[in-house]
Amino acid sequence: xxxxxxxxxxxxxxxxxxxxxxxxxxxxxxxxxxxxxxxxxxxxxxxxxxxxxxxxxxxxxxxxxxxxxxxxxxxxxxxxxxxxxxxxxxxxxxxxxxxxxxxxxxxxxxxxxxxxxxxxxxxxxxxxxxxxxxxxxxxxxxxxxxxxxxxxxxxxxxxxxxxxxxxxxxxxxxxxxxxxxxxxxxxxxxxxxxxxxxxxxxxxxxxxxxxxxxxxxxxxxxxxxxxxxxxxxxxxxxxxxxxxx
Ligand code: LP5
Ligand code: MN
Numbered sequence: 001x002x003x004x005x006x007x008x009x010x011x012x013x014x015x016x017x018x019x020x021x022x023x024x025x026x027x028x029x030x031x032x033x034x035x036x037x038x039x040x041x042x043x044x045x046x047x048x049x050x051x052x053x054x055x056x057x058x059x060x061x062x063x064x065x066x067x068x069x070x071x072x073x074x075x076x077x078x079x080x081x082x083x084x085x086x087x088x089x090x091x092x093x094x095x096x097x098x099x100x101x102x103x104x105x106x107x108x109x110x111x112x113x114x115x116x117x118x119x120x121x122x123x124x125x126x127x128x129x130x131x132x133x134x135x136x137x138x139x140x141x142x143x144x145x146x147x148x149x150x151x152x153x154x155x156x157x158x159x160x161x162x163x164x165x166x167x168x169x170x171x172x173x174x175x176x177x178x179x180x181x182x183x184x185x186x187x188x189x190x191x192x193x194x195x196x197x198x199x200x201x202x203x204x205x206x207x208x209x210x211x212x213x214x215x216x217x218x219x220x221x222x223x224x225x226x227x228x229x230x231x232x233x234x235x236x237x238x239x240x241x242x243x244x245x
Contacts, residue, residue, distance in 0.1 A: 005033060006105075008114065008228040010041035010080070010196025011220035016057055021221050024244040028225050029064050034071040036232075040096075041196050041218065042080025042116030047159060049151040050144050051089040058090070065094035078103060080116045080197065081131065085140060104188050107235070113190035117197030117217070120176035120184070124169065174198065181215060182208055192216065192237060194228055201226050201241050 012025055032038060044061075065075055075096035079086055091098045101119060105112045121127060133139065143151060166174065175198055185193055185208060193215045201219030205212055216239050219226030224243040230236070 003233050005036040005232040006230040008039045010218040011043045013046045015046040037074045040077045043082045045083045047155045048083035048086045049155050051087045062093040069095045081118045110191040112192040113188045114194040117195030122177040122180045124173045
């Protein structure tokens with residue numbers, strides 16, 4: 001069976017305040033070849049407080065993603081720690097499939113596992129506890145019932161708190177835990193792991209049971225494009241980073 005060419009991106013952090021990032025994403029989408037697949041691994045938006053927001057930015061992105069369907073490009077979305085509330089209604093307006101936190105693409109015997117990446121930061125118990133609370137479905141439902149101005153206030157407060165906390169956390173605490181990576185790769189029989197979140201684009205090669213495996217980390221889009229391309233019907237998978245044109 002023919003596998004399509006696959007593209008992976010994460011951590012675009014779209015916001016009204018940085019139109020050059022939006023423009024960068026829109027031109028990247030234009031360059032995608034027909035019939036490929038696009039996997040968005042979370043933090044597409046800087047924060048998401050509900051599908052009902054309906055801003056110009058949200059509509060512009062939905063329309064750009066939706067129009068990729070005319071070129072038979074399938075879109076998949078894994079939520080990040082900023083946009084975990086992005087729901088079915090918005091996904092439908094983008095003609096994009098919502099995926100679960102951890103996903104596998106099966107190659108011949110092994111697989112590619114992909115996720116946002118925050119689940120791998122297990123040296124940071126404060127964040128993992130915070131994440132569990134944020135993912136409580138009753139709390140999310142309650143939050144989504146609140147008036148928009150209150151939701152926005154809470155999101156801005158959480159962002160401020162997060163920045164304060166991050167300023168005093170060490171780089172190591174905010175990076176992935178290697179044992180967690182290995183455990184997850186073994187569990188999913190993966191020889192390639194793809195994630196974002198840490199904003200540290202790199203390809204790490206290491207051994208699991210004496211077999212070389214790869215962890216490819218996508219970069220954030222603050223200054224340019226970062227994507228992974230897996231060639232159609234091939235094991236060739238590469239990370240690309242370049243400045244916005
Ligand atoms: O996002 P980033 O890169 O700054 O840091 C992340 C972790 N921080 C977060 C928080 C998000 O940035 C906030 C997103 C808002 C989403 C919209 C609102 C939806 C609300 C839904 C309610 C159900 O994810 C950060 C990690 C870092 O990545 C690296 O991994 O360190 O983790 C933290 O900062 C968590 C703190 O360490 C602990 C929690 C502090 C929370 C304080 C609560 C204050 C309550 C105020 C409420 C009004
Ligand atoms: Mn993130």
